Amino acid sequence: MLRVAEQARKTDTGRARRANEDSYFASAPLFVVADGMGGAQAGEVASGIAVEVFSHGLPDSGESVEARLAARVQEANTEIHELSRRDADRAGMGTTLTAAYVGEDDVTIAHVGDSRAYRWRDGTLERLTDDHSLVEELMRQGRLTAQEAGEHPQRSIITRALGPEPAVEVDTRTVPSRPGDVFLLCSDGLTSMISEDAVAAVLRDARSLDQAGRALVDAANEAGGRDNITVLLFRVDDVSSGAGAPVQEATTTSHAALGGGERVVARTPQPPRAAPRRRKRRGWGGRLTILLVVGALIAAIGLGLYAGVNSVYFVGTDDQGRIALFRGLPYNLPLGISLYRTQYRSGIPASSLPPARRESLLDHKLRSHSDATDLVRQLELGQLQGS
Template sequence: MSGSAIEARAGSATHAGLRRRVNEDSHLAQHPLFLVADGMGGHDAGAAASAAVVAEFARLVGAESVGIEQMRAALDRARAAVERIGHQGRAAGTTLSGVAVTDVDGSGYWLTVNVGDSRTYRYAEGELEQISVDHSVVQELIDAGALDGDAAGKDSRRNEITRAIGAGSGGEADFWLVPAEPGDRILICSDGLSGEVPAERIAAVLADVPDPQDAATRLVHEAMLHGGRDNITAVVVDAVRVAGHDDDAYETAPAGGASDADEDTRPRAAAGGDA
């Protein structure tokens, strides 16, 4: 390897959707950071907030890996940048979700960050696993047993989030360390994708489209076919080589199709839980 804990290929796509004038999403897809921010506040305030957050994290682009202290420092700078944004008296804010490449004792890991209801998934060994946990009213109701998964997608409160960067929120982030393996495929997306396209269809696209750029473009197109009611952003990241593994470069479609997976296979558990 060239010194990086994870050698990755990535692709990204974004669209304002079919009903919005402004695309308030921003994203970053440059080693070692792959992030999506979904702005809020209207009247372009959300677009400014998400762009400001991504700009702060972009200062880390070019490093071989990123540690949690660097991520926390970037998050602090991002909060300050959003607080400086004001537009027609409305509070600007944004979600943030994604992964950074990090090194733990010579092995490659995904350092996952999440604030709000944008999502980070891993597709591996034929299964789609949501790594992030939504900071939303609906997720709290699900956790409390007051709402089931089928009803959650139709609940009128599904767009109400409980944490953000800015918008009057403290913006505390969740972090996880997830061990990487060659063939991992990471998807980071705004809720314009996850709120429109069923998980089964997302998994099918990730299984069937080998190139990460083509996969990201296809997922955004799928969201528009399903209604395109919000801004849509997708970042797809493939682990080609991972430090700590002797595997050759992973040159075929990531993780194979779901139909090839053994029915007893389960996603690997996150290491270290909330970092």
């Protein structure tokens, strides 16, 4: 089993402490990006809680790495949710989260929200996570193209985050790694502004991870920089003796869209040039210093979900098959949560409309309040009964 004898663990106060020599799961490298929502102050609190929970490493148990990562995510979700319920100023706060745990020959990802993880290998960029967002769900259903999704008015609405509910569904996966692989964790402030092809071009041309991180932030800002941008990159090392965790280099760069100006949130220093040779000597004893890089989060999405729910309407049918006016979005979240509520019920059965008319009127198209109200009123007056 791979053991890491010593770990410098970066916390919000910058202090470091030594990990237990025999605690592989507590000391292996763990990287986190969390992007807060619910207003600048509340979002920063939510993302800070998530990062703090992960600063303790993975829980000690006999479960898989994926299960341990998911347990930490659930722990963070509980803390954020309970605080939001106790403090009215932080009601509705939440955060997205993408975490990567580096094993000896693989990397395990835990993911909630629309931050992303990628693997760069042999000149190819591979996306490792699926966005938990409204437009991504519409794309998976074939109802939106990628181009339409990029211009959709509800593209900032996410369907899953830490904090809004007592429990959260966590996506986890484990992918193989090999020396030279570069992993990218980033907030949607990057991927909503530049394409994956543009990201790949930056990684292909950059001479170092630090240069790549800054170039990605610059490219997103040049494209408009409408949201906060967090970029975390790390490279897998070649460790032939099995003594040490395989992280060669890591860097995190962030830009606050509302704060103005780039700042480096955290950076893992590159090891001395002699370090790889020392690791490969027989009898070195398995000691390696690894820094845990924490991606500090900047407030991002705001109250997008709630604003979306309260500003749009659609026409559909109630549970008795009658034409009704609904406020919100025609989707249901996990745990039975609806993004809409009934605004008005008419007395018109949907079955009374000709099929062609019924299909065109009940397509769940998002409308303004006046447009949706006028449509139902015309139906009640019999002005839209014809085919």
